[in-house]
Amino acid sequence: MKHSVPPVRLRSAWRVWQRNATVYKRTWKLNILPNFFEPFLYLLGMGIGLGAYINEMDGIPYLEFIAPGLLISSIMWGASLETTYNVFVKMNFDRIYDGILSTPVNPRDLALGELLWGATRGTIYGGAFFSILMLFGMGLHWGILLIFPLLFIIGFMFATIGLLFTSFIKEIELFNYFFTLFLTPLFLFSGIFFPLTQLPELIQVIAWFTPLYHGVELSRGIFNQQWSMDLFYHFLWILVVTILNTIIVLRSIHRRLYQ
């Protein structure tokens, strides 16, 4: 039967974002601390520990080589956690969405609100990480300001990917596959720890189709002030994928929550 899908209402999406912010505000002091420890430990273990054996990578001190990529990976983990486990629990265990959807908020507004919140959490992770990098003396130049919108956009991109997976699965255990078989390989093979130019060409081609790679390249370019058109293309890739994925995931969530 014919029915009209109501247009996405930004204001309703914002209400959902506000709900999450209200919950977060209650515990943010507890929540945010690990976001600072994590980069600290990474930089200590990988940069200084491993860096004792590897002086330079691609002509850059090892610590400075991995830091921009690790920053982007922290956004990936943060935003993904939010739109996978947290959304799944709200949707299926706590039944919070049943309450929200009986108000003027519609499924696609709800999805957009969760994406914005996922991007926000990603930005909080990334922002904490970035502040530690500055303490280590990295990224102290004006061009670094470009990193801030990037934190949010990359957070948003990973929020859409996580939410798309969440919209399809019925069992929470399946997130193990998403994290182990998708995010972990991204983490290891997106050029954070070593340049992909050392790997077989096939892997480089595959990497081009994955989201984290472009974020890492972009971030490293900004940190090291290696301005080139390549940076613009990486950004364009992220933007296009984020927009397309947003359209797909809003539909997918609508189908899941209005059937």
Add this chain to the structure above:
Amino acid sequence: MSKPPPIVQAQALTKVYGDLKAVDGVDFQINAGTCYGFLGPNGAGKTTVMRLIYCATPATSGKLLVNDLDVMLNMSAVKRGIGVVTQDDSLDYDLNVINNLLVYARYYDLTRTQANRRADELIDFFQLGEKRLENVRALSGGMKRRLLIARALINKPTILILDEPSTGLDPQARHHVWAKCHELIKQGVTLLLTTHYMDEAEQLCDKLAVMDRGRIVTEGSPWDLIKSEISAQVVEIRGDLPNRQTILTAVRDQVQYHELLADRLLLYTEDANPLYVQIQKMGIPVKTILSRRASLEDVFLKLTGRELID
């Protein structure tokens, strides 16, 4: 005086999930300011009808108007005029009592001042003042249900939907919920509820639709249903099956309707007393025999009961 149009109208409303016709072409009209109940066993389609009304699921076919708006074309506007108390507890466990109300008010775009005032009113009305800052987890079942109803009223809806409002509550809490429902009807709110409790339906509803397997089997006021489907009074006999069968054979033509169930025999008649005396005089040994007023439960058993043995 012209009658106001019904606040909810359904025509041939149908909802199919895969092979299951959850709602199978139902028609009903609900008048503003009344309490309308959907009664039926589990799986009869009551909750699905409610979900169709508050736009949680699209109809497969048919027409459904709420406040003169088509639910398929005006989702947000329809939902703006409805308050919903879901069957499962959908409170926000990450928030305390007052924030459950305030956060919910935001979904309706109430301003902060409006939200605060309305939340305070509702907290008073439902006597939740002491628990204002408590986490929802700390509330008793009855308080949670009250908070759920309070939350549904945050936007001053014209229609309040209650999906099994008193399931799982102790008797005191149930009566408290019912008292609040009566007050709301007095305030002019239209109440729509589903229940499988007959006493609840009799207590609250002006009009009832009895549902079974996706269809509305009958509709009317509780007392009309009793009088039209069975009769005003009933003699109820418990005891061994052969003895009950003997009694039934002896009085069968004196009753309007009977039911021989696994554990008892029900004899429906306009005046139970003479029949009661007559059966006692027969001296057939039974465990108990009593005469009483027929209830909605009897109607319900007749229309949807499946424990009949003949």
